[in-house]
Amino acid sequence: MAADDNKDLVLLDFWVSPFGQRCRIALAEKGIPYEYSEQELLGTKSDLLLRSNPVHKKIPVLLHAGRPVCESLVILNYLDEAFPSAARSLLPSDPYARARARFWAAYSDKVYELGTKLWKLRGEEERAQARDELVQVLRNLDGELGDKEFFGGGEFAFVDVAVVTFMPWLPSYERYGGFTVEETAPRLAAWARRCGERESVAKSLHSPEKVDEFITMLKKFYGIE
Incomplete structure (x- = not known):
């Protein structure tokens, strides 16, 4: 084959x-x-x-x-x-740029990891630590994005695909953590809105309300309520 x-x-x-x-x-x-x-x-x-x-x-x-x-x-x-002959490549051609993209894509997993701690942990001290760590992760992503349209520059690519799927989870994390993404990472918040206009993103993601309902179900499932 x-x-x-x-x-x-x-x-x-x-x-x-x-x-x-x-x-x-x-x-x-x-x-x-x-x-x-x-x-x-x-x-x-x-x-x-x-x-x-x-x-x-x-x-x-x-x-x-x-x-x-x-x-x-x-x-x-x-x-x-x-699939080298597919419509487009997600990774850049330059080896160093590819390495950076892979680093930031993997780093973004911390958003989900720490956000999960916010709704799952019972202790206030542990939740506060998770909140502070998540806020720092969002600030780091905001700094890497900078004033670029997308993480890789002018084109939606590898890091954007990796990070954007966490965006519908952030309103729930904000509520459990007592922070706002608009204040913590304003460029990231604007980037998320731009990404949401893409057909591939809009058709793949669910609303923050649906995600919050799912988190509520998970809390009941794990007996956290």
Whole structure:
């Protein structure tokens, strides 16, 4: 099978997952057709998911002709390498610029990690620490963005795909943490609005209200209420 072959391309995913949404946005941006397979994460996981990702047992997983590729940023890298003739590349051609993009994309995972602590932790001291760390992460992302239209410059690309999927979660994090993104990272807030106008983003993300409902459900599921 040639690498640049999208036959039997299946994405194992979960509707509200920001990590799965990264893959959906990337596939849309690159113009690659695929089959979507919604997975159960809070109940019994499918045999397909367990076989495809036996180490972490989680989504997203991209099946390419039956061969699994796991972890969202690994999938994004794979899409650029396996489909060189797709509509566009997400990573820059310069090796140093690619390295920076990969660094900031991986760093952005801290937004979700620390935001989860805000609604999951019970202790006020621990939540305050998570809040302060999250605010610093947002400020660091704001600084990296600077006055550019997108993280890579004038084109929506790898880091933008990685970061934008956390934006619908931020209103909930603001409420649990007692801060505002507009004050903490104003350039990032404006960037998020620009990204939201892209078709690939608008079709892949859910509203902050839907995300907040999901977080409320998770709190009940874990007995946090």
